[in-house]
Amino acid sequence: MSDTAIGSHAIPSPAPIPVREIAPWLVFGLLMLLALYFVGAEEGATSIIPGMYVHEWVHDSRHLLGFPCH
Amino acid sequence: MTVAIFWVSPATDMENRMMVRTLLIRGMLVGFLAGILVFSFAKVFGEPQVDHAIAFESAMDEAKAKADLERGIHDVEEPELVSRKLQASYGLLTGVMVYSTAFGGLFALVFSYANGRMKSTDPRVVSVLLAITGIIAVYVVPSIKYPANPPSVGNPDTIGMRTELYFIMMLVSLLGMIAATMLQGRLRQQYNAWTSTYLAGACYILIVFTTGELLPAVNEVPSNFPADLLWNFRIDSLGMQIIMWTTLGLGFGAFTEYANRNRFGYRNGANIQLNAH
Numbered sequence A: 001m002s003d004t005a006i007g008s009h010a011i012p013s014p015a016p017i018p019v020r021e022i023a024p025w026l027v028f029g030l031l032m033l034l035a036l037y038f039v040g041a042e043e044g045a046t047s048i049i050p051g052m053y054v055h056e057w058v059h060d061s062r063h064l065l066g067f068p069c070h
Numbered sequence B: 001m002t003v004a005i006f007w008v009s010p011a012t013d014m015e016n017r018m019m020v021r022t023l024l025i026r027g028m029l030v031g032f033l034a035g036i037l038v039f040s041f042a043k044v045f046g047e048p049q050v051d052h053a054i055a056f057e058s059a060m061d062e063a064k065a066k067a068d069l070e071r072g073i074h075d076v077e078e079p080e081l082v083s084r085k086l087q088a089s090y091g092l093l094t095g096v097m098v099y100s101t102a103f104g105g106l107f108a109l110v111f112s113y114a115n116g117r118m119k120s121t122d123p124r125v126v127s128v129l130l131a132i133t134g135i136i137a138v139y140v141v142p143s144i145k146y147p148a149n150p151p152s153v154g155n156p157d158t159i160g161m162r163t164e165l166y167f168i169m170m171l172v173s174l175l176g177m178i179a180a181t182m183l184q185g186r187l188r189q190q191y192n193a194w195t196s197t198y199l200a201g202a203c204y205i206l207i208v209f210t211t212g213e214l215l216p217a218v219n220e221v222p223s224n225f226p227a228d229l230l231w232n233f234r235i236d237s238l239g240m241q242i243i244m245w246t247t248l249g250l251g252f253g254a255f256t257e258y259a260n261r262n263r264f265g266y267r268n269g270a271n272i273q274l275n276a277h
């Protein structure tokens, strides 16, 4: 949060990784979110792939992971 | 990443970027390992509850079909796309592994931002704190409002609304947690750790409580659904989350500490040498 707080620390602290170096990797974050969407909501409330196969395949995990289903 | 950026970037930027890559791979790896544990638990404890709930559902469907037949209506049975056996084994495995690995990756990205920006300089502490706030924001709080339900509890006609509400609750909870964490950092400049955490925590609770009160309740549990089955299912669902987040929090932190020690020869040296160029 605040760089001043870190600067005043007596113990050597790991320098924060600049946001601009993290930003390119956020693409992977979006991929993760897409993966979560397929487990949690695909062919339920909304659908990208037609049919019910994805929904049926991950069905038990969808219920157990807390996502709304049937 | 283009060649031009490569040439103007100082070496430390490149190394920082590679550090994020390392963390991301590590997070997905720990998430994958967590997934194996979560799957084992779900297979042994969760799956029997799903089976019981489906047995209840079938019994209800049969009773309904029989009643309909007496009134001259023929119910059409839905075709089974994926057999129960596959759903309960490879299907469950796929869902859990994808979920855990994805959360491992997201966890690593949040860690790469948080490490070095928190009071604690120990990656193990940062990792555990992230896991605790993560499970509260992503699972515990949204589930208090909209708990996990076994098959046959939800009404298929309301799936759109239920999904929307669940994700709204999760999003508000997550944003509330981020806001509270930022607030805690600010308060930390004036107050001690206890006071600032109490105040920030109170703000988070206020946000999610208000949201929870504003959003409509969903209760579609059939009146004759076994209460112990519902309870067991929800406890197993919570158990899976605890296993996943505990593994992420402890595993990722330990892995990072170990890697730092090997790489820099001393503890908690994540980026000190990288930035000393």
Ligand SMILES: [Zn+2]
Pocket (backbone or CB within 6 Å): A059, A063, A069, A070, B151, B152
């Ligand atoms: Zn279902």
